[in-house]
Amino acid sequence: MDSRNQAPQKSSSFSSASSNKAREVDRNLSLGTLRHGDHDRRGSAGATWEQIKEECEDDEEDGCGDPGVSELSGEIDAFIVGRDGQAPLSLPEATLEKFAAAVELQIAQTENSRDKWAKGEPPVLAAIARISALASALAKNPEASSKYASGAHRVTAVLQRAMAFLEDEFHALLEPKSDTCKLIRRPPSFEQGGHEADRCVLRPPDTAPAAAEPKPPYTPETVERLRSIADLMVAAGYVTECTQMLLVARRNAFDASVRALGYEKASIDDVVRMTWEALETEIVTWIKAFRHAINVGLSTEHDLCGRVFSGRHASVGRGVFADLARCIMLHMLNFTEAVAMTRRSAEKLFKVLDMYEAVRDSSPVIDAFLSASASDEPAAGNALADLKTEIAAARSRIGESAASIFCELESSIRADAGKQPVPGGAVHPLTRYVMNYLKYTCEYNSTLEQVFREHRRSDAVDGEDNNPFAAQLMEVMELLQGNLEGKSRLYKDPALSSIFLMNNGRYMLQKIRGSPETNAMLGETWARKQSTNLRQYHKNYQRETWNRVLTLLRDDGVLTVKGHVQKTLLKERFKQFNSAMDDIQKTQGAWVVSDEQLQSELRVSIAAVVVPAYRSFLGRFAQTFSAGRQAEKYVKLSAEDLEGIIDELFDGNPSSMSRRRT
Structure with a gap:
């Protein structure tokens, strides 16, 4: 059987690699075989409007313009219904060719129209729906290959012409031309295309206020037009082409939106080589962009996919959204891997914790989308489940990095073994640094409790009732206290040693009592113990200095x-x-x-x-x-x-x- 006589049977899977390869050729060349095939002049699916009119004038008996689509629709509909119902209804092959020619003429006329949508939905869409159903009806009956060979071939060719027209329209609606952006051609595959230089990306206006409510990406009229075209393309088996165009357009729009927020994707090597000042700024921008993607971007895209692919094609929309969400989020999550690979130092803790919280808070959003898709669309559910796994992995990487950074504080305390006493027994710089560091750390107490529960050291105390971060905090305080006692022995005067311990102990106590979070973490028991120590230091000072005076x-x-x-x-x-x-x-x-x-x-x-x-x-x-x-x-x-x-x-x-x- 000549495959050109069959209606195209496109894959319905929007993520099929084989389907993507099948459409790698540019749509303008997709009819090349048919254009050069062995068929009559009316089989030229790539013909222009002028050529079609010329053919009609030269071949009036075929009735290209009269009867037209509307006059032939009744016969065609009856044939379609009959074929669907398996009734032995016949139709002159000439009628098939006349109808195909009429539809092709209508497509050519619409292509040359300046405003196809001026009076609502253009009639050509109904004609395309009809020829798509006709091609499907012909393909269902094996006898059609012999009985309607020429007519089926003509219908198939015009259907492909119609799909190319719809692809152009769908693409133009997704990414309209502008003065600053020139459309060239649509790349064949979303997965293979990556960041295409020939794509048009419309950046949000720089003058838009940052706090403004997010606007829908398209007007309701445009969304309705996209839906009409998507319905036809999916019904005709062109689901891959349709979904890939939407995926690429919205991915490019996302890239533009995060660039507008100041975030530019950097490679892992670039991130690792950044100075902390540069990386800190980059993290702040990333968090802003990531939260925007989670709280605004995904909801916007979910709504758009649901509107463009609605009704009987709703499952396609859920699948498109799942792939788009996974692509968007992986684009952002790669940055967390790069940050986790940088050298760990104490000053990075707070920004790393901010990243951890952003990733952690994204999980409920993905869970909500997952629960809505898993039962209705397993493929979409699987894609979102994979995304959930990726988010969990990113959270684990960042959490492990945060835990390690905090533990670096213990190492720095142990390593601080200076041999020069602080003049006058004043508060030691180590004490100031550690206590201020802990003050800000305890503002993340619930987050750090999560982090240390997930990345608990092997020697940590088990049990759900024990807060592993509080235990870690207590260990830091004991290390600091021991370090200070060692430094107090650097003073030759025992009275000055007591003043030094008193100064540092009082500073520690005041810092803790001045921070509700730190005070709650260490508890009143520690405060009472520290107060007892201070009274003892005071007594030691009095004894060393004034007891001799009182004896005199x-x-x-x-x-x-x-x-x-x-x-x-x-x-x-x-x-x-x-x-x-x-x-x-x-x-x-x-x-x-x-x-x-x-x-x-x-x-x-x-x-x-x-x-x-x-x-x-x-x-x-x-x-x-x-x-x-x-x-x-x-x-x-x-x-x-x-x-x-x-x-x-x-x-x-x-x-x-x-x-x-x-």
Whole structure:
């Protein structure tokens, strides 16, 4: 049987690779075999309108223009119904050829029309629907190959001409010409075409406000025209050509929309080589584009596919959307793989977590589309299920990267073994860095809990009730505390070691209490333990510095013997006290307590113990010395002077004994 005498039987699978290859030739050349085949002049499916009219004038007995499509439709419809019903209805072969010629003429006339849709749906669509049904009816009956050989061949040729016309119209509606974009030709395959340089991509206007409601990609009138053409092409077996054109057009539109948001796809090598500053900016743009694709783009495309392929072809629309969604999302998810391959460093954590949240939040959207398609269209459900798997894999890659980055903080604490103590016992830079880092980290506490549940270390505590991130956080705090205790031993003065631990411990406590998220993660137990440590550091400082001073102000039975003051010993005691205070002022005036509340607490606690003891000591022994030079030589400080010295401690600036009595 001559295959040219049969109606074309196109594959109904929009994703079939074999179907794609079958249509790799340009549609303008798709009729080449027929144009050069061995058939009469009316078999020229590629004929122009002028050629057709000329043929009609030269062959009036065929009645190309009269009777026309409308006059022949009744006979054709009866033949189609009869063939469908298996009734032995016959039709003159000349009628088939006349009808085919009339339809071809109508197609040629419509092609030359400036506005085919000016009066609604053009009549040629009804004619194409009829010749498509006619070709199908002829193909169903094996006897047609012999009985209607020439007529069937003519019908098939005109049907192919009609499909080429519809492809042109469908393509023009999807991507209309503009002043800045010239259409050339449609590539043959979406999968094979990739980013075609000859495609027209209409970028959203740069002047459109970013917060504006997304506009439908096409007007309702255009969507209705697309639907009319899609119905005809799918019914004729040209489902692959139709769906591929829509896929390519909408993929190009998506590429343009994300470029308008500032996102340009980069290779893995480009991403790995980026500086962090450049990559950080790129991640921000990617998140914006990804959320736009999930929250706006997919819904828009789902609605469009449902409108273009509706009714009995709804399953085709679901399949097109599934392929389009998978293509769009994979385009975006490739970036996550590249970021996960970059060098891991602490400053990347927050942007990586932002990416993780964006990918995580996309899963419910895909699940909603999946549940709507899985039962009605298994192929579409499979494509969306594959996409869901890809999203889960991307989430896992980013989550693993985030967990590893956070654990790098522990490594950095262990590695910080500086041998130079911080001047004045101030808060160590490591403490500031870690606590501020944890403050911002805990703002992602629920996300990091998810991350560590998914990527739990082998030595982590099991159990659903345990928060693995909280355990990780506690481990960081213990590491920091141990590191600081090691650094406190760098100070030769035990009192300064206590000030250092007090400063850093107070800073840690204040940072945690100032962050509800961090406080909730570590809990009140940790805060109470830290407060206990601070009180102990305070006691250690008091003991190391002021216990010796208080010992000098006690009468331990040496200064008075049988009611008589031992003046020589008293003079030595005053000398020792004055020397001790001079040393304390010079050294501890340079020590630093930056927290004003802690500074005040220290000064008050010192004054509350030392000043009353000194007042009492002066009251008992100051009168022992003769007024004048002798008294000034030994009693150099009044109680008020002592209070002044204490008030100048921990300012970070040593001062002279300016408050001494003159």
